[in-house]
Amino acid sequence: xxxTEIGLWGVPLAILGGAIRVSTPFIFVSLGEAITExxxxxxxxxxxxxxxGAMTAxxxxxxxxxxxxxxxxxxFAGLCFGLFHGWICKFPKVNDIxxxxxxxxxxxxLAFFFGKPFIKPKAPNLPAIPFGGWSDIPQVQAALDVNxxxxxxxxxxxxxxxxxxxxxxxxxxxxxxDSSDAARAMGLNPDTVRLLATGVxxxxxxxxxxxxxxxxxxxxxxxxxxxxxxxxxxxxxFARWNPLGCLAAALLFGGAGALGPALQSxxxxxxxxxxxxxxxxxxxxxxIATSSPTRTLAGAPGELSITK
Amino acid sequence: xxxxxxxxxxxIGMTMRFGGFTALDGVSVKVSAGSFHALLGENGAGKSxxxxxxxxxxxxxxxxxxxxxxxxxxxxxxxASALGLGMVYQHFTLVPSLTGAENLVISREKVPGIIDWRxxxxxxxxxxxxxxxxxxxxxxxxxxxxxxxQKLEIIKQLYLGxxxxxxxxxxxxxxxxxxxxxxxxxxDMTKAGDLTVLMISHKFHEVTAFADDVSxxxxxxxxxxxRVADLNHxxxxxxxxxxxxxAALDSRAAPRPDAEIVLKVKSLKAPDRTGLKxxxxxxxxxxxxxxVGIAGISGNGQKEFLEVLAGQRPRDAGEVLVRGTAYAATxxxxxxxxxxxxxxxxxxxxxxxxxxxxxxISFRTFDMDGNGRPVSWISTxxxxxxxxxxxxxxxxxxxxxxxxxxxxxxxxxxxxxLARELTGEVDLLIVSNPCFGLDFSAVAEIRARIMKARNxxxxxxxxSEDLDELLxxxxxxxxxxxxxxxxxxxxxxxxxxxxxxxxAGHH
Numbered sequence: 001x002x003x004t005e006i007g008l009w010g011v012p013l014a015i016l017g018g019a020i021r022v023s024t025p026f027i028f029v030s031l032g033e034a035i036t037e038x039x040x041x042x043x044x045x046x047x048x049x050x051x052x053g054a055m056t057a058x059x060x061x062x063x064x065x066x067x068x069x070x071x072x073x074x075x076f077a078g079l080c081f082g083l084f085h086g087w088i089c090k091f092p093k094v095n096d097i098x099x100x101x102x103x104x105x106x107x108x109x110l111a112f113f114f115g116k117p118f119i120k121p122k123a124p125n126l127p128a129i130p131f132g133g134w135s136d137i138p139q140v141q142a143a144l145d146v147n148x149x150x151x152x153x154x155x156x157x158x159x160x161x162x163x164x165x166x167x168x169x170x171x172x173x174x175x176x177x178d179s180s181d182a183a184r185a186m187g188l189n190p191d192t193v194r195l196l197a198t199g200v201x202x203x204x205x206x207x208x209x210x211x212x213x214x215x216x217x218x219x220x221x222x223x224x225x226x227x228x229x230x231x232x233x234x235x236x237x238f239a240r241w242n243p244l245g246c247l248a249a250a251l252l253f254g255g256a257g258a259l260g261p262a263l264q265s266x267x268x269x270x271x272x273x274x275x276x277x278x279x280x281x282x283x284x285x286x287x288i289a290t291s292s293p294t295r296t297l298a299g300a301p302g303e304l305s306i307t308k
Numbered sequence: 309x310x311x312x313x314x315x316x317x318x319x320i321g322m323t324m325r326f327g328g329f330t331a332l333d334g335v336s337v338k339v340s341a342g343s344f345h346a347l348l349g350e351n352g353a354g355k356s357x358x359x360x361x362x363x364x365x366x367x368x369x370x371x372x373x374x375x376x377x378x379x380x381x382x383x384x385x386x387x388a389s390a391l392g393l394g395m396v397y398q399h400f401t402l403v404p405s406l407t408g409a410e411n412l413v414i415s416r417e418k419v420p421g422i423i424d425w426r427x428x429x430x431x432x433x434x435x436x437x438x439x440x441x442x443x444x445x446x447x448x449x450x451x452x453x454x455x456x457x458q459k460l461e462i463i464k465q466l467y468l469g470x471x472x473x474x475x476x477x478x479x480x481x482x483x484x485x486x487x488x489x490x491x492x493x494x495x496d497m498t499k500a501g502d503l504t505v506l507m508i509s510h511k512f513h514e515v516t517a518f519a520d521d522v523s524x525x526x527x528x529x530x531x532x533x534x535r536v537a538d539l540n541h542x543x544x545x546x547x548x549x550x551x552x553x554x555a556a557l558d559s560r561a562a563p564r565p566d567a568e569i570v571l572k573v574k575s576l577k578a579p580d581r582t583g584l585k586x587x588x589x590x591x592x593x594x595x596x597x598x599x600v601g602i603a604g605i606s607g608n609g610q611k612e613f614l615e616v617l618a619g620q621r622p623r624d625a626g627e628v629l630v631r632g633t634a635y636a637a638t639x640x641x642x643x644x645x646x647x648x649x650x651x652x653x654x655x656x657x658x659x660x661x662x663x664x665x666x667x668x669i670s671f672r673t674f675d676m677d678g679n680g681r682p683v684s685w686i687s688t689x690x691x692x693x694x695x696x697x698x699x700x701x702x703x704x705x706x707x708x709x710x711x712x713x714x715x716x717x718x719x720x721x722x723x724x725x726l727a728r729e730l731t732g733e734v735d736l737l738i739v740s741n742p743c744f745g746l747d748f749s750a751v752a753e754i755r756a757r758i759m760k761a762r763n764x765x766x767x768x769x770x771x772s773e774d775l776d777e778l779l780x781x782x783x784x785x786x787x788x789x790x791x792x793x794x795x796x797x798x799x800x801x802x803x804x805x806x807x808x809x810x811x812a813g814h815h
Contacts, residue, residue: 165410171419174405178403
């Protein structure tokens with residue numbers, strides 16, 4: 001790709017394009033985690049779910065030649081992982097964080113085991129919509145080639161934001177996440193609600209994984225996620241458990257992730273590796289800036305084991 | 309959703325056994341329709357067990373329930389609510405991060421999948437017009453004052469169509485003014501025949517002022533029942549505690565106005581737990597041989613103030629001086645200046661729950677020899693001997709010195725902490741809610757110990773949410789509201805009315 005034609009304008013353009021491209025898995029994983037955490041549980045296993053979802057989607061897409069079936073299979077696999085986490089955590093004295101870490105390793109390991117034969121074959125990709133058709137500049141076209149999953153994710157975050165206030169299911173999830181006692185007094189079973197919330201969260205993470213292997217980067221490798229599932233968990237805290245915040249934070253992280261490649265493409269040859277670390281540095285800075293030894297996080301669900 | 313007609317409820321021979329332990333022994337209580345009935349008893353007397361059996365949380369071993377004279381079977385809380393029976397818990401069951409309106413709507417039996425807020429708000433406005441309480445329903449419950457939460461709890465029960473309410477110590481978190489208001493309004497509703505109320509309480513003055521009838525439980529048995537009008541406090545107390553001995557308070561040694569100021573706090577500023585507000589103590593002095601009480605509704609900064617004094621919370625500005633020396637609550641300073649601390653919830657804040665009674669009692673002294681010099685090898689036999697002496701002296705009931713302290717009852721944990729903190733020389737004693745949740749005899753004993761320490765010359769700073777306790781013990785009372793000391797009165801001129809108004813922040 002020749003970026004010199006539009007000079008330094010390529011950088012913000014590439015960041016915009018990158019934000020849209022890179023943010024999609026973050027959006028799905030963080031929305032899934034937001035639902036789970038709003039119900040009072042933390043599922044750190046979403047990293048494993050993401051990787052396993054990526055492998056499942058790729059494998060099914062290769063075998064059936066349909067990316068959509070791959071996507072469905074990934075969501076289903078994610079659902080199973082989520083339900084498994086939710087089911088284990090209902091037992092007394094089980095720590096959701098420890099189970100999450102175990103499932104993270106389990107999911108990745110299982111994906112590597114089943115995924116070996118699928119490293120070579122080529123799977124069909126998920127379709128993208130070319131919003132940049134009006135422009136002749138290839139960089140603009142590339143940046144505005146938007147995948148349908150990004151659009152679905154954006155719409156989903158608005159729907160979730162609305163649903164947390166305006167639907168019975170949304171209110172029930174918030175009640176359970178904020179006070180198990182109140183939930184029990186209302187005749188709700190917190191374990192069931194959390195089981196379902198973790199299941200849905202897992203399914204969304206699986207979809208995020210499908211995007212990784214079926215669109216961007218668009219192939220199945222063992223290093224496909226590089227910790228995105230874990231960062232999405234941090235992102236939920238940064239977003240204060242608000243789905244719209246998750247969307248914004250995912251875009252911000254996506255943009256930061258695109259900084260390194262963008263600088264490289266305009267010919268910055270020194271130190272661009274440092275910019276590859278931008279999302280991780282951003283995570284650290286945000287976590288430090290928003291934490292405090294003397295106060296609790298505003299908006300945190302009351303039943304969450306890390307904020308209790 | 310409408311206010312129903314009051315129903316009468318009666319229990320006949322209610323018995324509840326947990327294994328070999330009889331929590332409730334053949335209790336028959338009759339609460340007639342439209343009456344305000346008080347249920348008195350100490351902790352562990354079986355009050356909660358009785359109402360939990362009535363509400364379907366427990367299945368009684370034997371016994372029957374009558375609602376409006378008809379025998380009913382209540383297997384779970386849903387059955388109870390279908391009959392119009394509801395309960396307001398001592399600890400709030402509202403969801404803090406939801407608004408009042410959201411809390412009310414979601415607690416309903418049938419909630420539509422998608423909530424039409426315009427219609428719900430309209431319905432709520434109509435419903436609230438018929439309610440005696442006025443409340444903002446659009447703010448998060450977490451932002452409501454305790455009194456408002458309590459009102460919302462009651463409104464929630466009425467919104468759900470309950471016409472028999474159990475109130476579990478409804479005023480324990482309210483100011484005297486709020487308590488008067490809430491109970492007065494509930495009383496009016498029972499008089500109008502809209503509601504029957506069974507109130508669990510241990511405050512005699514509330515029972516006398518608001519209840520029609522009273523039933524008293526002790527050790528799972530009904531020890532008395534009758535019209536409130538026919539009983540005085542003494543008769544009720546006798547039914548409640550039986551003939552166990554109660555420690556008498558030392559008579560108060562005359563305070564010396566020229567006594568040395570032991571604790572001095574100047575322009576103290578510290579963040580509160582939300583980090584959004586701060587507490588400010590402009591000037592506070594506590595003299596040797598006096599008890600200075602700090603009153604206030606919980607959540608007004610007392611906890612944070614205590615944490616600063618205990619060294620658990622950093623301060624932004626200001627000075628804490630003990631005997632004129634800057635005090636930062638290090639172990640060395642506390643030892644040199646003889647500062648002792650009895651925080652609230654002692655098991656959580658003053659003990660290592662899984663360590664033994666002996667170890668917990670010797671926390672202050674385990675690393676010193678008899679002459680106060682640090683030792684390099686800790687002698688378990690010295691720890692045991694020291695603890696054995698204190699356990700004896702402070703009458704701590706424990707199976708053995710090597711039982712974990714968490715296995716002791718609340719009163720005995722507090723006795724163990726008192727033993728540790730009041731042994732040796734005490735110049736400054738900082739106490740917070742020392743009697744919360746303890747039974748009659750433990751309360752009397754602990755108050756007597758604090759008074760004894762005062763008479764022996766200790767400066768005592770006592771923070772308490774129990775105004776009666778402050779009035780009984782203090783020489784001076786401050787009121788803490790919204791993070792600051794807003795009012796001071798010597799005990800001779802203290803009036804519950806004025807203190808209550810300052811607690812509520814009406815000045």
